Structure formats: C-alpha cells, structure tokens
Amino acid sequence: MVVEATETIVVVREYDEARDHLGVEEVERACEVGSCSGEMSLFTDLLGDPLCRIRHSPVSLMLVRTYVAETATGPNSTEIAGLVRGCIKTVVSGTTTTQQARDPIQTKVGYVLGLRVSPRHRRKGIGKKLVDRMEEWFRGRGAEYSYMATEKDNEASVRLFTGRCGYAKFRTPSLLVHPVFRHALRPSRLVDIVHGLEPREAELLYRSHFAGVEFFPADIDAVLSNSLSLGTFLAVPAGTRWEGVAAFLASPPASWAVLSVWNCKDAFRLEVRGAPRLMRAAAGATRLVDRAAPWLGIPSIPNLFAPFGLYFLYGLGGHGPDAPRLVRALCRHAHNMARDGGCGVVATEVGACEPVRSGVPHWARLGAEDLWCMKRLADGYSAGPLGDWTKAPAGRSIFIDPREF
Incomplete structure (x- = not known):
C-alpha cells in the first residue's frame, strides 16, 4: 500500500x-x-x-x-x-x-x-x-x-x-509495581501456598474460575506451558488439605487465591531515567542498610537506574472474604522468587473493580493508569x-x- x-x-x-x-x-x-x-x-x-x-x-x-x-x-x-x-x-x-x-x-x-x-x-x-x-x-x-x-x-x-x-x-486497568528488596519477605503462618501446579491443573482451575472473565484467552494452555511461565501458585488458609485440583474444585475452602508468574527478565529490560543524584544516593543508602541488617526488613529501593528485569504476575484472582489477604501472601512469595531470580520489580495489571486488588502490595509512584x-x-x-x-x-x-x- x-x-x-x-x-x-x-x-x-x-x-x-x-x-x-x-x-x-x-x-x-x-x-x-x-x-x-x-x-x-x-x-x-x-x-x-x-x-x-x-x-x-x-x-x-x-x-x-x-x-x-x-x-x-x-x-x-x-x-x-x-x-x-x-x-x-x-x-x-x-x-x-x-x-x-x-x-x-x-x-x-x-x-x-x-x-x-x-x-x-x-x-x-x-x-x-x-x-x-x-x-x-x-x-x-x-x-x-x-x-x-x-x-x-x-x-x-x-x-x-x-x-x-x-x-x-x-x-x-492499573499497572501495579512493587520493588524487589534485598531481603526476603517472610511468609504468613496463617496461609499455606500450594507450589507449582502442573500446567494441566492450572488450566482446569483457570478455566473454571475465569470462564466468564473478559479477555480470558482460549489458548490458556499455551500460556501456562510456555517456557516463560514460571509456575502457578494457590493460597489457602493454613491447615487446608490439598488433594489435587479436581477435589479442590469440587469442594473449595471458603477463601482462596491464585496467580501465575511470567518471566519478563529473559525478554526485555527496563530502566528509570532522569532521576536526580540525590534520589539515586538515597536509594543506594537503603540498599546498604538492608545489606548490613537484613533482619530489620527495611524497604530497600533496588538499582532501578540501570537496566533491570521484572517478573509479571498474571491470572490474579480468588474467592471469599479473605481472598485479598491470600493474594498478599502470594505476592510476597512472587517477590521472593523475583529476588532469587535477580529482578528489580514485580508487576501486575488489574481491572478497575478487581475484587482482590486491595491485596496487591505496590508503590504508586512506580505504577501507571492504563x-x-x-x-x-x-x-x-x-x-x-x-x-x-x-x-x-x-x-x-x-x-x-x-x-x-
């Protein structure tokens, strides 16, 4: 043309x-x-x-x-x-x-x-x-x-x-971004996390829970089996017995939450540009303190002024009154995965009225309204x-x- x-x-x-x-x-x-x-x-x-x-x-x-x-x-x-x-x-x-x-x-x-x-x-x-x-x-x-x-x-x-x-x-939708600290975030003793559902199990769960959700892809199986998908994780109240996805769907607990982790670090890098020297120095100071005393759990700002990677959280959802709290536990788990993977941030995107949105930890300054x-x-x-x-x-x-x- x-x-x-x-x-x-x-x-x-x-x-x-x-x-x-x-x-x-x-x-x-x-x-x-x-x-x-x-x-x-x-x-x-x-x-x-x-x-x-x-x-x-x-x-x-x-x-x-x-x-x-x-x-x-x-x-x-x-x-x-x-x-x-x-x-x-x-x-x-x-x-x-x-x-x-x-x-x-x-x-x-x-x-x-x-x-x-x-x-x-x-x-x-x-x-x-x-x-x-x-x-x-x-x-x-x-x-x-x-x-x-x-x-x-x-x-x-x-x-x-x-x-x-x-x-x-x-x-x-809103892009919610959280920095990855030098220290690991402690898991909640009130939440059990089912690690690494098999892609087929995750597919069954997603097709059941997201069946009527806008933009849910027909080829979710291809997404979950992609090499960039690092796993699907389910959060349930502590002490909940896990007997597989079929049993879970037949009789789910009163509250639960789920998300999957996607490795963007192996696809592209990000950076923050134009930050003042004072801001860079202050961010570096938080990392020094966190390195010296990780047990204090100080929120350290990673070096976002050089190229860094991220993990993206998708398939975010849940059910029940405690779903936001369970989502928070999943996000902490994803943060620790990103820390071990050498990422600077974890990010997710949620709808304006997403029920579990309140459970997603994020820094407003790093996010965006889409x-x-x-x-x-x-x-x-x-x-x-x-x-x-x-x-x-x-x-x-x-x-x-x-x-x-």
Whole structure:
C-alpha cells in the first residue's frame, strides 16, 4: 500500500528482518518511552533486538504480524519511519445465561501490540496508515474487534486512536509495581501456598474460575506451558488439605487465591531515567542498610537506574472474604522468587473493580493508569448474543495476557 503524507511518499509493507532490522532498532531507540524524569521505559532486550518480545510469542501461541512504514531519503536510499505490531487471538468477551449455567462467549480479536513513529516523521499521517494496514490484516483473519492499550496521560496516542482511527475508550486497568528488596519477605503462618501446579491443573482451575472473565484467552494452555511461565501458585488458609485440583474444585475452602508468574527478565529490560543524584544516593543508602541488617526488613529501593528485569504476575484472582489477604501472601512469595531470580520489580495489571486488588502490595509512584480502547472492525459481522462489545459495561475482573505485556 502506498500513501502520501505531507508530500512524502510512504510505503507501508510487512517487516523483513534481514532488510529492516537496523531501521526498526533505530525507530525503537528514538521512540523510547520514559525520557522524562522518574518514568519507567523499555530499555533493551537481552539480544539487542527490539523485536525479541514478539518472538517469544510464535504463531503457535499467538498469530503475530509486523508492518513498517518506509520513506525515501534520497534517490537511492530509504529509511524506516515507523512500525506497528499486532496479534490475533480468541478471548472471552462476555457470558450468556441459561437455565443450566453461564456460558462464555468467545470472540476473535486483534490487538495492536505497539505503534512507533520516529519523532521527525510525526504529524504526517503515518501512524494512522500503519494502524489502518494492521486492521486490514485483522479483518482478513476474521477478527471482529481491534483493541490497543496506552497510558491514560499519553494524549497523542489517545487522540490518534479515539479521534482519527475510530476507537472508543473501553477499559481502565492499573499497572501495579512493587520493588524487589534485598531481603526476603517472610511468609504468613496463617496461609499455606500450594507450589507449582502442573500446567494441566492450572488450566482446569483457570478455566473454571475465569470462564466468564473478559479477555480470558482460549489458548490458556499455551500460556501456562510456555517456557516463560514460571509456575502457578494457590493460597489457602493454613491447615487446608490439598488433594489435587479436581477435589479442590469440587469442594473449595471458603477463601482462596491464585496467580501465575511470567518471566519478563529473559525478554526485555527496563530502566528509570532522569532521576536526580540525590534520589539515586538515597536509594543506594537503603540498599546498604538492608545489606548490613537484613533482619530489620527495611524497604530497600533496588538499582532501578540501570537496566533491570521484572517478573509479571498474571491470572490474579480468588474467592471469599479473605481472598485479598491470600493474594498478599502470594505476592510476597512472587517477590521472593523475583529476588532469587535477580529482578528489580514485580508487576501486575488489574481491572478497575478487581475484587482482590486491595491485596496487591505496590508503590504508586512506580505504577501507571492504563487505558484500553476498542473498535468494532466491520458492521457486516453479526454482533452475536453479547451485542456490540465496545458498548458493554465493564465486569469486575479482566484477564491480562502476559504475552502482551
């Protein structure tokens, strides 16, 4: 597809690794988020390749596509002006209620994983043309909806998608981040944690508990068996007897909680940039004190001013009045896993009304408020029993796919 953008000819085409690798890398560097003080940003992946995050989600797990916008810089030279990545998957969009049960409604959706336009090529319509091309691919693969995620205060992104691309503001999840201290967090004596459920056991539990939760992926088995998934953990009141998932689902305790851990450290690194020297020195002092006297349990700030890794917590949920407390115990366990794994933070993302949200320890300064926007791709598709999903009210929970983080 060839388009004109402010007297500049731009070609939007599929990404070619051999041809486009260096150009895409340059665009990624130019578009790094977080150049302002105190913001977290994508820094680099372990191979120096900005597409590494995508390659950890092969077609067998998610159908992924990348397009680039190429513009001429001379008679015989071109450069990459922007890129967009997207994937297609089948997720739960709601439920229908019958006399027998509540049955999940599954919908094929396209997700705009990332849109980048080089700063010196902005305001030329390139971003919209990239999104349009990705939506064409979504439609060709049978996706009924397209959605994207950005930070609420990213005015340029929100303006592009809602103002020019026809998306509607849809959901407002929160990214909750907690630093990893030098000392391990003590487990609660009131909670037992069932370690390392087998992927098949975790799948049975998740399909039962999240059956009607928005964005729950149909291929949850592929997520749980991915090499980046470090395990699923279940928290129950101390003394609860564990006899396997089948027995648990048949007769669960009054309260319980569950989460899984995803290893982002092996996919990409983050860093905090622009922090004042005084802040860096104060953070270093907390680490020194924690190293000298770990028994004091002082909240030490890790070195977030150099590249660091993170573990992402997904599948966060539970049931019963004590579920938030049990989630807190699981988060402490995940913190200790991240400490042993050499990570700087643990993070999770939860819906605005998530029932167990109050149990997630986090530092507000490190987190972010996100905005998900959605668009129905074609009027020709049957709305189905749910109607138009873009107009559906938000549920209490939302499932965050770790492959999209």
